[in-house]
Amino acid sequence: MADLVKGMREWLAYSTMDDEEWDTMRMVRLEGQLRHLFGQCAEDIQTLSDSSEVGEISVPVRSGALRRLRQRPGKVFISKDRYEDGEQVKVHLMVAAGPSDGTEAWEPLCAWTFESMSDVADFAEPPSEEPAS
Numbered sequence: 001m002a003d004l005v006k007g008m009r010e011w012l013a014y015s016t017m018d019d020e021e022w023d024t025m026r027m028v029r030l031e032g033q034l035r036h037l038f039g040q041c042a043e044d045i046q047t048l049s050d051s052s053e054v055g056e057i058s059v060p061v062r063s064g065a066l067r068r069l070r071q072r073p074g075k076v077f078i079s080k081d082r083y084e085d086g087e088q089v090k091v092h093l094m095v096a097a098g099p100s101d102g103t104e105a106w107e108p109l110c111a112w113t114f115e116s117m118s119d120v121a122d123f124a125e126p127p128s129e130e131p132a133s
Helices: 001-016 017-038 042-047 118-122
Strands: 052-063 067-083 086-097 105-114
Touching: 017 052, 017 086, 017 105, 017 118, 052 086, 086 118, 105 118
Parallel strands: none
Antiparallel strands: 052 067, 067 086, 086 105
16 A cells, blocks of 8 residues: 555656656756766776667656656667867767667667766766765
């Protein structure tokens, strides 16, 4: 019974959010999952190559007339753009698209841009929240 009440409360909260609140809440959740994913491969983060798949995360979506919260699988990829004065690293989040012919298809959802792989490592390990003395 407690699970039913919790589920109803969550449904009410997610279904009554306006689009701006939903987008903000979803991006905070996605960034948290992304940090966790990068934290799991912290030793290997500097050696990730261009177009490599980092891992999978679950992406919250609201769907249907009742705007129910669902999870779709998502994959995280890294790409690097090289310029004269350095490189730019992009972290791409792709979500599973509805396959039209039975094949697996992915579509881009969002991307984060960094100046270097060390910036990606810094993103994965945000500064501690200890008060400054």
